[in-house]
Amino acid sequence: MPESLTTSTPPGLLAGTAAPAAGGTYQPARAWATAVWLTVFSSINFLDKVVLGMVAVPVMREMHLSPTQFGMIAGSFFWLFSLSAAVVGFVGNRVQARWLLLAMAVLWSLVQFPVAFAGSAAALLAARVILGAGEAPGFPVSVHALYKWFPHEKRNLPVALINQGAVIGLLLAGLAVPFITQHWGWRANFVVLSAASALWALGWLCFGREGTLQAGPARGAPARPRVPYRLLLTDATVLSGFAAGFAAYWGLALVLTWMPSYLEQGLGFDSVAAGRMFAVIVAVGVPVSLALSWCSQRMLRRGASSRAARAVFGAACVGLGGALFVCLPLLPLSPGQKVALLAVAATLPPVAFAVGPAILAEIVPDAQRSAIIALSTAVSTSAGAIAPVVMGRLVQVQGHGGAHGFELGFTVCGAVMLAGAAVGLLGQHPARSLRRLYR
Secondary structure, eight states, rough: OOHHHHHHSHHHTTSSSSBBBBBSOOOOOHHHHHHHHHHHHHHHHHHHHHHHHHTTHHHHHHHHHHHHHHHHHHTTTTTTTTHHHHHHHHHHHTTOHHHHHHHHHHHHHHHHHHHHHSSHHHHHHHHHHHHHHHHHHHHHHHHHHHHHOOOOGGOHHHHHHHHHHHHHHHHHHHHHHHHHHHHHHTTTHHHHHHHHHHHHHHHHHHHOOOOOOOOOOOOGGOOOOOOHHHHHTTTTOOOOOOHHHHHHHHHHHHHTTTTTHHIIIIIIHHHHHHHHHHHHHHHHHHHHHHHHHHHHHHHHTTTOIIIIIIIHHHHHHHHHHHHHHHHHHSSSOOOOHHHHHHHHHHGGGGGHHHHHHHHHHHHHHHHHHHHHHHHHHHHHHHHEEEEHHHHHHHHHHHHHTTTTHHHHHHHHHHHHHHHHHHHHHHOHHHHHHHHHHHH
């Protein structure tokens, strides 16, 4: 190995394990308190995302929308999502994550409230576009903020925890949104969400702090230098990680926008039962996702390479979830069995959202980390602008109200996941990327 490489790159990273942190001291209590509060942030974020899907039936009925039109409105949430995530990611290289997170929460509160009074599909679409732009940087900025509190070898679990914030948000949506809609109408949900964002912003303003932990090479070697973005964005590990994240997000977007309608109109559950089934599907994800992230982190601590513990492990989860989605219309299953299969299929792929940023953080200098994680989020979430429209079109073509169109959409989702898993498996080699970028 060339000497220049050994002095510029952490030895542990070349072996696939993380280097010790340098600069600042790891403070477990404050670090985990921040992780918990960011988990609440993530829960609100996903409540905002999924609420429109949870009230799809009354919204389509009141506003006289076809499935394709509703799919377009649902997908409009992602029209500026990728651009916003990328732009704010670059801003995050220079502005403290604390203030970016506060600004996002305030914007969410301001945008959600007027939806309660929207009188047309155009007004609803405009609100969703603005909300999507405001929520896009939430995950990458949260991850960037967490990485200032946790060293490399401890990053899987806190990121998995904020991912479970998404699951908690979906679970709360499945239980609360049908209840609120049944008693006060679908518009009341947006008032509640506006208040939740405002309360989170107030708490963060009082107690949120910026972490001081900086990742760096071992044995006092100089920090890794900045790398031209043209090299980072043509690296195989980076690009294939983007592809795996895109595939995983395709499934998540369908869960957010069409799963409640499938349970109600495709499988025949009433609105309250469909909400409960949706809650069951997302509830399964909490222990499973945390356990999978813990397994990946344990593999790292026992000496496994980052490729094995993160890249291969994450790609396998995405691929298995895709295979289950493909099997949905092929197997003779009862409605209850289909719910169980979907619960497992939807739970596995999101592991990519925990291990993917960790892989990027291994090979990207700290000064550029926010931008690259944000670009990864931008690419991944672009699936959210496509998947709901594809599903809506298939449902409309196959006849609105039956299960077949929905299940064709899930089959397409499975095929996308299998392709993304294959790319991620073949292309992600963190140690190889380190040699290429820092030789």
